[in-house]
Amino acid sequence: MRTRTTPARRRLPLWRPRSIRGRVTALVAVLAMLLLVPCGILAGMVARQELNNAGWLDARRAADLMAAADRAGKLTGPVITSSVPGVDLVQLVGPDGRILASSPGARGHGRLSTVSPSPEDPQRDVQTCASPRLGCIRVAAVRVIPGQNSNVIYAGGPVRGVISTGVFDALFAVQVAALISLAIWATWKITGRTLRPVEAIRGELAATNVNDLSSRVPQPDGDDEISRLARTVNSTLERLEHAKERMDRVLAAQRQFTSDASHELRTPVAGLRAQLEEARLHPEDTDLPDLLDRTLGDVDRLQAILTDLLLLAKVGAGPLTQLEDVDLADTVNLAVSRRADRLPVRLRLTPGVVVKAVDTQVTRVLTNLLDNAQRHAKRAVLVEVRREGHWAELIVADDGDGIAEADRERVFERFTRLDASRCRDSGGTGLGLAIVRDIARAHGGSIKVGTSQAGGARFVVRFPLAGEPAPHFPDAPLPLATTVATSRR
Numbered sequence: 001m002r003t004r005t006t007p008a009r010r011r012l013p014l015w016r017p018r019s020i021r022g023r024v025t026a027l028v029a030v031l032a033m034l035l036l037v038p039c040g041i042l043a044g045m046v047a048r049q050e051l052n053n054a055g056w057l058d059a060r061r062a063a064d065l066m067a068a069a070d071r072a073g074k075l076t077g078p079v080i081t082s083s084v085p086g087v088d089l090v091q092l093v094g095p096d097g098r099i100l101a102s103s104p105g106a107r108g109h110g111r112l113s114t115v116s117p118s119p120e121d122p123q124r125d126v127q128t129c130a131s132p133r134l135g136c137i138r139v140a141a142v143r144v145i146p147g148q149n150s151n152v153i154y155a156g157g158p159v160r161g162v163i164s165t166g167v168f169d170a171l172f173a174v175q176v177a178a179l180i181s182l183a184i185w186a187t188w189k190i191t192g193r194t195l196r197p198v199e200a201i202r203g204e205l206a207a208t209n210v211n212d213l214s215s216r217v218p219q220p221d222g223d224d225e226i227s228r229l230a231r232t233v234n235s236t237l238e239r240l241e242h243a244k245e246r247m248d249r250v251l252a253a254q255r256q257f258t259s260d261a262s263h264e265l266r267t268p269v270a271g272l273r274a275q276l277e278e279a280r281l282h283p284e285d286t287d288l289p290d291l292l293d294r295t296l297g298d299v300d301r302l303q304a305i306l307t308d309l310l311l312l313a314k315v316g317a318g319p320l321t322q323l324e325d326v327d328l329a330d331t332v333n334l335a336v337s338r339r340a341d342r343l344p345v346r347l348r349l350t351p352g353v354v355v356k357a358v359d360t361q362v363t364r365v366l367t368n369l370l371d372n373a374q375r376h377a378k379r380a381v382l383v384e385v386r387r388e389g390h391w392a393e394l395i396v397a398d399d400g401d402g403i404a405e406a407d408r409e410r411v412f413e414r415f416t417r418l419d420a421s422r423c424r425d426s427g428g429t430g431l432g433l434a435i436v437r438d439i440a441r442a443h444g445g446s447i448k449v450g451t452s453q454a455g456g457a458r459f460v461v462r463f464p465l466a467g468e469p470a471p472h473f474p475d476a477p478l479p480l481a482t483t484v485a486t487s488r489r
Contacts (some may be wrong), residue, residue: 018438021191028187032180040176044169050330056125059140062087063123067144070151075101082155089137100151109134112154117143119150127159134158137227145210197226201233213241265302272298308431311364326362328353328385330394335366336383341374348384353392355463361439362394362463367412368432369396369459377456387465391445394461399454408449436461 017023062084069075075092080101082090088105091112099111106112109131117124122143129136139156197220204217216237219230272295278284329349336345355362366383373381377398384395436459440447445463452458 021124021188021195024183024191029180029184029242032183033136036176036179036183040172044172046090056138056140058087059086059138059156060091060123060125063140063153066090066092066155067142068154070144070153077101079104079107084155087155088158089134089139089154089156089158093154095149095151098461112137112139113141115141116152117141119143119148121144122146168456194226197230205233208237208474213237213244230255250337258415265305268298268302268305272302296382305431308435311435315361315435315442322358323356324359325354326357326359327351328355328362328394328463331359331362332383332385332394336370339370340353341370343374343377343380345370345381345383348382350386353385353387354465354466355392355443357463361443365439365461366394366396366434367460368436369394372396372432372459373398373400373457382452388462390465391462392465394463395458397452397454398456399452400456400457402451403449 017026049088062082064079065083066075070092077214078101080090080092080103082088082103084212088103089108089112090103091099092101094100097111112131112134113126113128115124115126124141126139126141127136128139131137137156138159140478141155142155144151144153197218201217204215208215216234217230219234220227275291275295275298279288279291329351332347332349336347339345370381370383373396377400379399382395382397384393384397386393386395399421432436437447440461440463443463445461447461450458450460
């Protein structure tokens with residue numbers, strides 16, 4: 001049976017740096033060596049050549065000066081002195097080959113060179129090692145006059161041994177090594193400083209807790225790649241934070257829904273069950289029509305509670321969708337015309353007050369406020385729509401007993417009753433004004449309560465006018481400290 005062998009995982013060479021900083025430094029080191037080493041060798045060769053040429057130039061210059069002095073008749077003695085530094089071997093040789101004059105360094109030696117320039121080529125450069133005492137010398141030979149019977153000036157000096165020993169090459173090698181080391185050090189420092197913000201970003205991200213996404217990575221100044229990376233990371237963290245907040249609100253709404261449902265549905269379900277069990281135990285004593293009426297009433301109440309709970313969960317679950325322009329005056333006219341209330345509703349409406357909202361939810365706000373006012377009013381209910389600065393105000397007032405200032409916060413808690421007289425039999429689910437508050441907040445608005453002119457309650461719901469910026473994100477609930485949320489059940 002043939003077995004398949006899994007190829008070994010390719011491993012990186014051990015010498016390859018793991019960090020970007022090390023890789024960039026290694027790359028710069030290689031490039032520096034590839035560029036600087038050949039340049040150093042070439043520069044050394046050029047420099048040696050230039051020094052060699054400079055030696056020949058000095059010899060030629062000294063020979064030309066001596067030839068000019070001989071033509072002027074200034075070389076009369078047996079001793080001549082060179083005025084060019086480094087050229088200490090000078091001889092004046094006659095046409096017959098005799099040494100007529102020489103410098104102190106050339107005295108006691110024979111002719112420096114047997115090469116004699118011709119009239120056609122009056123200047124010759126010669127390097128010779130014929131004299132064991134002088135060693136290798138470089139000599140420039142120059143004819144004094146163009147004619148046949150011309151004296152010849154020989155001027156030169158020993159070959160510079162420091163160039164042939166490689167000291168000059170070692171000097172350039174040290175310079176190249178120093179430049180490569182400087183390039184490596186500068187690259188290491190610059191890349192370290194450049195990547196320092198990246199390390200700070202990595203450390204901040206590593207310390208970020210999923211339960212607290214409020215931290216942000218440090219953002220360097222400028223508009224380079226690292227700055228844009230930091231801004232992108234911070235923007236991503238901000239979006240994650242908002243997403244987590246929305247998820248927390250969804251989970252909180254679900255927990256609230258579960259808590260409210262278990263709290264408020266337990267009593268009517270228990271009562272419904274008790275009535276049915278009693279009817280089953282004593283069927284002969286049960287008035288079936290009356291039982292059906294009572295049980296259907298309980299079912300209607302359960303359905304109303306569930307509908308309100310689902311609406312509360314929907315409003316608090318996330319940002320609003322399907323927003324449209326809603327004219328509050330038209331909405332009030334239509335909603336009031338469809339009602340059959342026990343007390344008359346007076347209208348005081350300003351036309352053209354338009355808000356950006358969900359039409360069905362605005363209608364629900366008005367319906368809940370009217371239901372609440374009709375339960376507690378004595379003779380009439382007033383509904384107003386007006387514009388106040390950048391806000392649209394929907395006002396519902398009654399002439400009932402009003403609400404004590406101490407209770408104007410507590411009544412917005414779900415299923416709260418102010419006193420024993422406001423029991424569940426008085427109508428409503430206990431969620432009406434909680435729904436009003438949450439819808440107002442979801443639209444970027446608020447609700448407050450005061451006292452009407454008739455001494456009853458006066459509810460004022462504010463929505464931002466269409467085209468006006470909301471004071472906060474629509475999906476973020478307002479803190480209680482910024483909104484006086486007061487109502488009655």
